[in-house]
Amino acid sequence: MNIRPKKSLGQHFLKDGNIVRRIVGHVQAGKEDRVVEIGPGTGALTVPLSERYPDLHVFEVDERAIEVIARQCPGVTIHPVSFLDADIASLQKEPGERLFVVGNLPYFLTSPILFRILDQGSLFSQAVLMIQKEVAERLVARPRTKEYGILSVQAQVLGKVELLFPVSRHVFHPPPKVESAVISYRPGNETFPGSVDDLPVPLARFKLVVRTAFQQRRKRLSNALKGLFGGSFPDGFDAGRRAEELEPVEFVRLAEWLENRR
Numbered sequence: 001m002n003i004r005p006k007k008s009l010g011q012h013f014l015k016d017g018n019i020v021r022r023i024v025g026h027v028q029a030g031k032e033d034r035v036v037e038i039g040p041g042t043g044a045l046t047v048p049l050s051e052r053y054p055d056l057h058v059f060e061v062d063e064r065a066i067e068v069i070a071r072q073c074p075g076v077t078i079h080p081v082s083f084l085d086a087d088i089a090s091l092q093k094e095p096g097e098r099l100f101v102v103g104n105l106p107y108f109l110t111s112p113i114l115f116r117i118l119d120q121g122s123l124f125s126q127a128v129l130m131i132q133k134e135v136a137e138r139l140v141a142r143p144r145t146k147e148y149g150i151l152s153v154q155a156q157v158l159g160k161v162e163l164l165f166p167v168s169r170h171v172f173h174p175p176p177k178v179e180s181a182v183i184s185y186r187p188g189n190e191t192f193p194g195s196v197d198d199l200p201v202p203l204a205r206f207k208l209v210v211r212t213a214f215q216q217r218r219k220r221l222s223n224a225l226k227g228l229f230g231g232s233f234p235d236g237f238d239a240g241r242r243a244e245e246l247e248p249v250e251f252v253r254l255a256e257w258l259e260n261r262r
Contacts, residue, residue, distance in 0.1 A: 035053040036102070218242065
Protein backbone atom coordinates (compact mmCIF):
# COMPACT_ATOMS: atom_id res chain seq x y z
CA MET A 1 0.00 0.00 0.00
CA ASN A 2 1.51 3.30 -1.10
CA ILE A 3 0.66 6.35 0.98
CA ARG A 4 0.46 9.73 -0.62
CA PRO A 5 1.97 12.27 1.81
CA LYS A 6 -0.61 14.61 3.30
CA LYS A 7 0.42 18.24 3.49
CA SER A 8 -2.12 18.81 6.28
CA LEU A 9 -0.24 16.31 8.46
CA GLY A 10 3.18 17.69 7.56
CA GLN A 11 4.23 14.32 6.14
CA HIS A 12 7.69 13.98 4.60
CA PHE A 13 8.55 10.28 4.47
CA LEU A 14 12.16 9.26 5.05
CA LYS A 15 13.49 7.09 2.20
CA ASP A 16 17.23 6.80 2.88
CA GLY A 17 18.27 3.55 4.56
CA ASN A 18 21.62 4.92 5.70
CA ILE A 19 19.96 7.77 7.58
CA VAL A 20 17.51 5.31 9.12
CA ARG A 21 20.37 3.11 10.36
CA ARG A 22 22.19 6.11 11.81
CA ILE A 23 19.11 7.29 13.70
CA VAL A 24 18.35 3.85 15.12
CA GLY A 25 22.00 3.40 16.04
CA HIS A 26 21.91 6.46 18.30
CA VAL A 27 19.04 5.10 20.42
CA GLN A 28 20.65 3.93 23.65
CA ALA A 29 17.81 1.70 24.87
CA GLY A 30 18.17 -1.90 25.99
CA LYS A 31 16.05 -4.74 24.59
CA GLU A 32 13.88 -4.68 27.69
CA ASP A 33 13.19 -0.95 27.52
CA ARG A 34 9.98 0.57 26.20
CA VAL A 35 10.58 2.66 23.08
CA VAL A 36 8.07 5.16 21.70
CA GLU A 37 7.99 6.36 18.10
CA ILE A 38 6.19 9.56 17.14
CA GLY A 39 4.52 9.55 13.72
CA PRO A 40 5.86 6.34 12.10
CA GLY A 41 4.31 7.09 8.71
CA THR A 42 5.27 4.35 6.27
CA GLY A 43 7.47 2.58 8.82
CA ALA A 44 10.97 3.51 7.67
CA LEU A 45 12.10 3.73 11.31
CA THR A 46 9.43 1.45 12.75
CA VAL A 47 10.61 -1.73 11.05
CA PRO A 48 14.25 -1.61 12.28
CA LEU A 49 13.16 -0.32 15.68
CA SER A 50 10.71 -3.22 16.11
CA GLU A 51 13.45 -5.69 15.20
CA ARG A 52 15.70 -4.28 17.89
CA TYR A 53 13.14 -3.37 20.57
CA PRO A 54 10.28 -5.84 21.19
CA ASP A 55 8.37 -3.35 23.37
CA LEU A 56 7.75 -0.64 20.75
CA HIS A 57 4.80 1.75 20.94
CA VAL A 58 3.91 4.16 18.14
CA PHE A 59 1.66 7.23 18.00
CA GLU A 60 0.00 7.78 14.63
CA VAL A 61 -3.16 9.66 13.59
CA ASP A 62 -3.17 8.75 9.88
CA GLU A 63 -5.44 5.72 9.38
CA ARG A 64 -3.57 4.77 6.21
CA ALA A 65 -0.26 4.67 8.07
CA ILE A 66 -1.83 2.70 10.92
CA GLU A 67 -2.88 0.04 8.42
CA VAL A 68 0.63 -0.15 6.99
CA ILE A 69 2.31 -0.39 10.40
CA ALA A 70 -0.17 -3.02 11.63
CA ARG A 71 0.62 -5.17 8.60
CA GLN A 72 4.41 -4.66 8.58
CA CYS A 73 4.99 -4.81 12.34
CA PRO A 74 2.25 -6.92 13.97
CA GLY A 75 4.03 -6.91 17.34
CA VAL A 76 4.05 -3.13 17.66
CA THR A 77 1.50 -1.42 19.92
CA ILE A 78 -0.25 1.31 17.93
CA HIS A 79 -1.85 4.32 19.64
CA PRO A 80 -4.20 6.08 17.18
CA VAL A 81 -3.77 9.46 18.85
CA SER A 82 -1.41 12.41 18.70
CA PHE A 83 1.61 12.25 20.99
CA LEU A 84 0.58 15.71 22.21
CA ASP A 85 -2.76 14.38 23.45
CA ALA A 86 -1.48 11.14 24.95
CA ASP A 87 -1.16 10.25 28.62
CA ILE A 88 2.57 9.60 28.47
CA ALA A 89 2.86 8.58 32.13
CA SER A 90 0.48 5.66 31.49
CA LEU A 91 3.11 4.13 29.20
CA GLN A 92 5.40 3.40 32.12
CA LYS A 93 5.40 -0.30 32.86
CA GLU A 94 6.09 0.57 36.49
CA PRO A 95 6.57 3.84 38.41
CA GLY A 96 9.93 5.42 37.79
CA GLU A 97 10.62 3.53 34.59
CA ARG A 98 11.79 5.83 31.80
CA LEU A 99 10.91 5.77 28.14
CA PHE A 100 12.96 6.25 24.97
CA VAL A 101 11.46 8.41 22.24
CA VAL A 102 12.27 8.38 18.53
CA GLY A 103 10.69 10.31 15.72
CA ASN A 104 10.85 12.09 12.39
CA LEU A 105 8.74 14.99 13.62
CA PRO A 106 6.23 16.95 11.53
CA TYR A 107 7.83 20.37 11.24
CA PHE A 108 4.75 22.30 12.34
CA LEU A 109 4.57 20.25 15.55
CA THR A 110 8.27 20.29 16.41
CA SER A 111 8.15 22.97 19.12
CA PRO A 112 5.06 21.63 20.96
CA ILE A 113 6.52 18.11 20.99
CA LEU A 114 9.92 19.32 22.17
CA PHE A 115 8.41 21.37 24.99
CA ARG A 116 6.26 18.42 26.06
CA ILE A 117 9.35 16.21 26.33
CA LEU A 118 11.27 18.94 28.18
CA ASP A 119 8.42 19.55 30.62
CA GLN A 120 8.03 15.84 31.44
CA GLY A 121 11.70 14.99 31.68
CA SER A 122 11.21 12.55 34.55
CA LEU A 123 9.39 10.20 32.15
CA PHE A 124 12.19 9.91 29.59
CA SER A 125 15.73 8.59 29.33
CA GLN A 126 16.45 9.83 25.83
CA ALA A 127 14.80 11.36 22.78
CA VAL A 128 16.35 10.93 19.32
CA LEU A 129 14.50 13.23 16.95
CA MET A 130 14.69 14.43 13.37
CA ILE A 131 13.78 18.12 13.31
CA GLN A 132 14.42 21.29 11.30
CA LYS A 133 18.12 22.10 11.27
CA GLU A 134 17.47 25.66 12.45
CA VAL A 135 15.58 24.34 15.50
CA ALA A 136 18.39 21.89 16.25
CA GLU A 137 20.86 24.78 16.14
CA ARG A 138 18.69 26.74 18.57
CA LEU A 139 18.65 23.81 20.98
CA VAL A 140 22.44 23.75 21.28
CA ALA A 141 23.05 27.51 20.86
CA ARG A 142 25.24 29.33 23.32
CA PRO A 143 24.76 32.83 24.79
CA ARG A 144 25.56 35.85 22.61
CA THR A 145 24.47 34.14 19.40
CA LYS A 146 21.39 34.94 17.34
CA GLU A 147 20.13 31.35 17.67
CA TYR A 148 20.16 31.48 21.49
CA GLY A 149 16.69 31.87 22.97
CA ILE A 150 13.86 30.32 24.95
CA LEU A 151 14.31 26.81 23.56
CA SER A 152 18.07 26.91 24.12
CA VAL A 153 17.72 27.90 27.77
CA GLN A 154 14.99 25.44 28.68
CA ALA A 155 16.63 22.48 26.94
CA GLN A 156 20.07 23.15 28.42
CA VAL A 157 18.75 23.75 31.93
CA LEU A 158 16.61 20.61 31.96
CA GLY A 159 18.96 18.24 30.18
CA LYS A 160 21.76 17.62 27.71
CA VAL A 161 21.35 18.22 23.99
CA GLU A 162 23.59 16.93 21.22
CA LEU A 163 23.27 17.77 17.53
CA LEU A 164 24.15 14.39 16.02
CA PHE A 165 24.23 15.03 12.26
CA PRO A 166 22.61 17.12 9.51
CA VAL A 167 20.17 15.57 7.03
CA SER A 168 19.63 16.70 3.46
CA ARG A 169 16.09 17.50 2.39
CA HIS A 170 16.59 15.19 -0.59
CA VAL A 171 16.28 12.02 1.52
CA PHE A 172 12.55 12.67 2.01
CA HIS A 173 9.46 12.20 -0.12
CA PRO A 174 8.42 14.83 -0.85
CA PRO A 175 11.52 16.94 -0.15
CA PRO A 176 10.74 19.65 2.42
CA LYS A 177 11.79 23.23 1.81
CA VAL A 178 14.25 23.20 4.72
CA GLU A 179 17.21 21.12 5.82
CA SER A 180 16.93 18.80 8.82
CA ALA A 181 19.11 17.46 11.61
CA VAL A 182 18.99 14.67 14.15
CA ILE A 183 19.39 15.51 17.82
CA SER A 184 19.68 13.51 21.02
CA TYR A 185 18.17 14.92 24.19
CA ARG A 186 18.72 13.40 27.65
CA PRO A 187 16.84 14.86 30.63
CA GLY A 188 19.07 15.82 33.55
CA ASN A 189 22.62 17.15 33.73
CA GLU A 190 25.38 17.89 36.26
CA THR A 191 23.51 20.86 37.74
CA PHE A 192 20.02 19.36 37.80
CA PRO A 193 20.40 15.56 37.60
CA GLY A 194 16.68 14.98 38.00
CA SER A 195 15.75 17.51 35.31
CA VAL A 196 12.42 19.15 36.22
CA ASP A 197 12.29 17.31 39.54
CA ASP A 198 15.51 18.96 40.71
CA LEU A 199 14.69 22.53 39.73
CA PRO A 200 14.76 24.70 42.88
CA VAL A 201 11.74 26.62 41.60
CA PRO A 202 8.39 25.62 40.03
CA LEU A 203 8.76 24.93 36.32
CA ALA A 204 6.05 27.48 35.48
CA ARG A 205 7.95 30.26 37.30
CA PHE A 206 11.20 29.41 35.51
CA LYS A 207 9.48 29.35 32.11
CA LEU A 208 7.75 32.67 32.82
CA VAL A 209 11.05 34.40 33.57
CA VAL A 210 12.70 32.97 30.44
CA ARG A 211 9.77 33.81 28.18
CA THR A 212 9.42 37.35 29.53
CA ALA A 213 13.15 38.04 29.18
CA PHE A 214 13.27 36.94 25.55
CA GLN A 215 10.05 38.59 24.46
CA GLN A 216 12.06 41.80 24.34
CA ARG A 217 15.50 40.33 23.80
CA ARG A 218 16.99 43.63 22.62
CA LYS A 219 16.07 45.41 25.85
CA ARG A 220 18.18 45.34 28.97
CA LEU A 221 16.78 43.01 31.60
CA SER A 222 16.15 45.95 33.91
CA ASN A 223 13.44 46.94 31.42
CA ALA A 224 12.42 43.59 29.94
CA LEU A 225 11.77 42.08 33.39
CA LYS A 226 10.47 45.19 35.10
CA GLY A 227 6.90 43.90 35.11
CA LEU A 228 7.98 40.80 37.05
CA PHE A 229 10.77 42.13 39.22
CA GLY A 230 9.64 45.72 39.74
CA GLY A 231 13.14 47.04 39.34
CA SER A 232 14.70 44.90 42.10
CA PHE A 233 17.18 42.15 41.31
CA PRO A 234 19.42 39.80 43.33
CA ASP A 235 22.50 41.34 44.89
CA GLY A 236 25.37 41.38 42.41
CA PHE A 237 23.18 40.63 39.38
CA ASP A 238 23.93 42.85 36.40
CA ALA A 239 20.47 43.79 35.07
CA GLY A 240 22.08 45.94 32.42
CA ARG A 241 22.62 42.84 30.31
CA ARG A 242 20.21 41.46 27.71
CA ALA A 243 18.58 38.02 27.86
CA GLU A 244 20.89 36.63 25.19
CA GLU A 245 23.92 37.36 27.39
CA LEU A 246 22.88 35.16 30.33
CA GLU A 247 24.01 31.59 30.85
CA PRO A 248 21.04 29.17 31.08
CA VAL A 249 21.47 28.53 34.80
CA GLU A 250 21.28 32.28 35.54
CA PHE A 251 17.61 32.20 34.54
CA VAL A 252 17.01 29.54 37.17
CA ARG A 253 18.65 31.69 39.84
CA LEU A 254 16.54 34.69 38.79
CA ALA A 255 13.36 32.62 38.98
CA GLU A 256 14.39 31.21 42.36
CA TRP A 257 15.01 34.70 43.76
CA LEU A 258 11.66 35.88 42.44
CA GLU A 259 9.84 32.87 43.89
CA ASN A 260 11.43 33.32 47.32
CA ARG A 261 10.63 37.03 47.38
CA ARG A 262 6.97 36.24 46.77
